[in-house]
Amino acid sequence: MAAMVSLALVLTAGCGSNDVPGSTQDSAKTTESTDANEQDDGETKPEAGQETADGDVVSLELVCGHGVTLPEKEKNFVEQGIREAIGVDVTMNIVGAGADYATALNARISGGDVPDLFIAPSDETLKQYVQNGIVLSLNDYLDQLQPLVDWVGGEEALRPNYINGGMYRVPRKAKGSYSMPVVRKDWLDKVGAEIPTTMEEALEVAKKLTFEDPDGNGAQDTYGFSGNGLWAFNLILNSYGGSVYNNLVLDENGELTSTLLAPNMEAGLEMCKRFVDAGVVDPDIVANSGDALRDKMAQCKVGMAVTEWASVYKQALMEQLLAVDPDAEWVWYAPLDSGTGDRACFDTINAVGSKGEWCVSAAVAESPEKLEAVIKLLNYITSEEGEKLVSYGVEGRHYNVENGEIVKTDLMSTECDFLWVYQMAYRDDGVYLAVKFPEAAESIVFSENTERMTAYENAVIAPEGFHAEDMNKYITENMIAFIFGTRPISEYSQFLEELNTSFGFEDYMKSAEEQLREQGYIE
Amino acid sequence: MVKKWKSDKAVDICNYVILSVILVICVFPLLYVISVSLTPITEVHKNGGFLVIPRAITLDAYKTIIDQRMLPRAMGITAYITILGTVINIVATVIMAYPLSKRKLAGRRFLIPFIIFPMLFSGGTIPTYLLIKNLNMIGTYWALMIPGAVYTYNLLVVKAFFENLPEELFESARIDGANEFYVLWKIVVPLSKPVIMTMVLFYAVGHWETYFDSIMYLPDQNMQTLQVVLRRMLTPNTEMNADITIPTMTLQMAMVVFTTLPIIVIYPFIQKYFTKGIMLGAVKG
Numbered sequence: 073m074a075a076m077v078s079l080a081l082v083l084t085a086g087c088g089s090n091d092v093p094g095s096t097q098d099s100a101k102t103t104e105s106t107d108a109n110e111q112d113d114g115e116t117k118p119e120a121g122q123e124t125a126d127g128d129v130v131s132l133e134l135v136c137g138h139g140v141t142l143p144e145k146e147k148n149f150v151e152q153g154i155r156e157a158i159g160v161d162v163t164m165n166i167v168g169a170g171a172d173y174a175t176a177l178n179a180r181i182s183g184g185d186v187p188d189l190f191i192a193p194s195d196e197t198l199k200q201y202v203q204n205g206i207v208l209s210l211n212d213y214l215d216q217l218q219p220l221v222d223w224v225g226g227e228e229a230l231r232p233n234y235i236n237g238g239m240y241r242v243p244r245k246a247k248g249s250y251s252m253p254v255v256r257k258d259w260l261d262k263v264g265a266e267i268p269t270t271m272e273e274a275l276e277v278a279k280k281l282t283f284e285d286p287d288g289n290g291a292q293d294t295y296g297f298s299g300n301g302l303w304a305f306n307l308i309l310n311s312y313g314g315s316v317y318n319n320l321v322l323d324e325n326g327e328l329t330s331t332l333l334a335p336n337m338e339a340g341l342e343m344c345k346r347f348v349d350a351g352v353v354d355p356d357i358v359a360n361s362g363d364a365l366r367d368k369m370a371q372c373k374v375g376m377a378v379t380e381w382a383s384v385y386k387q388a389l390m391e392q393l394l395a396v397d398p399d400a401e402w403v404w405y406a407p408l409d410s411g412t413g414d415r416a417c418f419d420t421i422n423a424v425g426s427k428g429e430w431c432v433s434a435a436v437a438e439s440p441e442k443l444e445a446v447i448k449l450l451n452y453i454t455s456e457e458g459e460k461l462v463s464y465g466v467e468g469r470h471y472n473v474e475n476g477e478i479v480k481t482d483l484m485s486t487e488c489d490f491l492w493v494y495q496m497a498y499r500d501d502g503v504y505l506a507v508k509f510p511e512a513a514e515s516i517v518f519s520e521n522t523e524r525m526t527a528y529e530n531a532v533i534a535p536e537g538f539h540a541e542d543m544n545k546y547i548t549e550n551m552i553a554f555i556f557g558t559r560p561i562s563e564y565s566q567f568l569e570e571l572n573t574s575f576g577f578e579d580y581m582k583s584a585e586e587q588l589r590e591q592g593y594i595e
Numbered sequence: 596m597v598k599k600w601k602s603d604k605a606v607d608i609c610n611y612v613i614l615s616v617i618l619v620i621c622v623f624p625l626l627y628v629i630s631v632s633l634t635p636i637t638e639v640h641k642n643g644g645f646l647v648i649p650r651a652i653t654l655d656a657y658k659t660i661i662d663q664r665m666l667p668r669a670m671g672i673t674a675y676i677t678i679l680g681t682v683i684n685i686v687a688t689v690i691m692a693y694p695l696s697k698r699k700l701a702g703r704r705f706l707i708p709f710i711i712f713p714m715l716f717s718g719g720t721i722p723t724y725l726l727i728k729n730l731n732m733i734g735t736y737w738a739l740m741i742p743g744a745v746y747t748y749n750l751l752v753v754k755a756f757f758e759n760l761p762e763e764l765f766e767s768a769r770i771d772g773a774n775e776f777y778v779l780w781k782i783v784v785p786l787s788k789p790v791i792m793t794m795v796l797f798y799a800v801g802h803w804e805t806y807f808d809s810i811m812y813l814p815d816q817n818m819q820t821l822q823v824v825l826r827r828m829l830t831p832n833t834e835m836n837a838d839i840t841i842p843t844m845t846l847q848m849a850m851v852v853f854t855t856l857p858i859i860v861i862y863p864f865i866q867k868y869f870t871k872g873i874m875l876g877a878v879k880g
Binding site for chain 2: 133135139140141142143144145147163164165166167168169172173175176178179180182183184185250362363366367370371373382386388389392395396489491492505508509
């Protein structure tokens with residue numbers, strides 16, 4: 073009998089029935105009520121923050137999946153600063169990262185726990201959220217959000233944030249490109265080569281850096297050309313007007329085209345293949361992660377690398393890069409001339425600003441206090457005071473203002489590495505980077521002034537039934553095949569045909585042209 | 596006789612050789628991880644990223660980890676969940692396995708498939724989330740301990756072990772007037788130390804490695820478990836982000852050691868029960 077009773081008790085726990093034994097349930101509740109910062113249950117009711125301060129503090133929960141470690145709530149000077157400034161109790165919650173984030177967030181949303189502000193895991197997911205009425209369109213609140221709108225660059229900058237006519241993303245300032253090619257100048261001197269300016273020179277340099285033992289260890293253990301990902305080949309392809317991606321660009325007549333349709337795309341792929349065939353390309357180039365490339369550079373295994381200034385010239389990284397060979401001298405260089413008459417350039421910048429990351433829960437609109445709090449928050453982080461808080465921390469502790477300029481203190485390096493998660497509308501990148509990384513200032517300026525392609529895809533909303541993610545995957549697979557010789561480049565026109573028939577590429581281009589014409593980007 | 600002795604010796608030598616090879620294969624990666632974690636990053640790079648015996652030793656990487664915000668708190672939380680969670684697991688598993696091991700239990704034939712079914716087909720992420728939510732466990736540590744209190748596979752192993760205990764022992768106890776709880780507590784549990792210790796290890800490792808449940812059910816940053824905090828330090832965003840500096844290889848390896856060390860340390864103490872428990876349970880399983 074006793075055994076039966078105990079069995080019944082435990083069965084409920086094991087099989088997850090709703091009838092959890094009273095004692096357990098009670099103690100669970102006790103613990104819950106003692107844990108101070110609690111989750112809300114999706115209802116728009118006033119909560120946690122209320123008891124603590126001036127009576128009507130509204131709480132907002134922000135959820136994202138960034139790989140960042142926040143300080144403990146009581147030491148989080150950003151959340152405290154926001155609360156002091158606008159009386160809103162903001163709590164940022166990091167819910168896993170990558171695929172884990174998507175799963176956890178979807179489970180929460182399905183369960184009715186929609187965070188007040190959150191980052192959609194992907195464009196496709198956001199579209200679904202929009203269809204299901206989970207996300208708030210900010211269209212009706214634009215006049216209240218005027219400070220934010222002005223700050224990100226006016227009405228025009230809002231365009232990438234529209235889905236089906238509604239602005240479902242919190243707009244953000246445009247993000248620049250940090251990418252740049254770098255080369256070991258000390259090795260160039262050793263093998264008697266100059267910094268390359270053309271494709272042919274680059275190929276010759278890469279050969280020398282591969283086969284002429286630039287590190288002088290007697291072993292052939294260096295690669296001339298490396299990078300982290302397929303995009304490294306854009307150093308070559310962009311100067312042919314092409315790209316490994318489908319970037320929408322304007323040709324010299326101002327007509328819209330895709331980089332995949334560039335007249336010299338095949339010549340560009342041939343040049344990539346010549347690099348591969350010469351044996352100068354790091355065989356892991358496509359698979360390299362950022363830290364794998366950094367480690368290879370530090371270990372003197374790479375002569376030329378396609379990377380970004382932030383992976384080379386930040387002080388902590390430079391120390392690592394010089395650890396093995398203190399004479400290592402990494403210098404950046406300008407995009408290469410292809411000799412085809414195409415403009416020498418590398419990487420893209422968005423003509424129409426960046427897509428926002430954050431979106432607002434539709435439930436927020438049902439509670440006037442929450443709605444007001446969200447508007448206050450978004451306007452605050454783009455105000456002069458708020459931007460300083462989310463960019464540089466606390467004045468006097470993390471930075472000082474000297475002659476009107478912000479100068480960082482040592483504490484900024486140690487205590488402010490998480491601030492960027494709160495930059496929901498991004499930041500003034502040029503000023504920000506110069507303050508945070510004075511040691512890399514020259515490379516930042518060079519990166520800003522590098523010739524880039526201007527891309528328009530952010531202004532285009534994919535037509536119904538067009539699956540950009542599927543097509544992009546197919547493009548990537550084929551680009552790898554063309555460059556590494558598993559598919560002959562002579563089949564390139566066939567490949568474009570496949571994009572039309574299987575993915576509706578032509579229809580996408582037509583729709584893109586119409587949309588850009590409507591917006592006045594093309595005539 | 597002499598011949599047999601020789602062949603025995605040959606088998607022994609063979610065994611030693613094979614086991615030594617396996618030992619090296621097992622120990623090597625561990626040694627590599629420990630070595631890299633103790634070596635200054637410059638030294639690691641000088642060796643092309645690969646070394647087994649460190650030439651210079653530094654504890655910098657461990658110091659960096661200990662100094663990380665959130666980490667000491669996460670350690671404490673994980674230890675709490677591991678200890679309390681394992682106690683709940685063991686109590687629940689034992690009191691559930693014991694009646695099920697009795698052939699005379701009414702409805703046993705119905706109960707067992709009912710228990711095995713969720714092992715093969717789980718409810719799925721979202722229904723589970725809804726369940727935990729409706730139980731008001733979101734944001735509490737109970738969400739990490741109660742829903743998984745009984746793991747079916749472990750339950751079956753314990754049940755099989757109990758079935759192997761001689762029935763005569765229980766009969767004599769009952770004749771002496773012992774009730775079922777007394778029998779369970781005074782006879783079954785002391786005799787089942789091997790299988791219980793094995794389950795302690797299984798459950799404790801599971802709790803120590805809690806990652807996804809912590810993400811799902813504990814939105815509060817101050818409540819997150821060790822693995823979540825470590826993973827965040829280890830793999831920051833891959834997208835271009837000037838603010839992030841990816842930790843060095845030395846630091847990554849130190850984190851690996853840091854998380855596995857407690858398990859490695861307790862393992863030898865439980866190991867002696869471990870093999871015995873699994874074998875005994877498996878005979879009738």
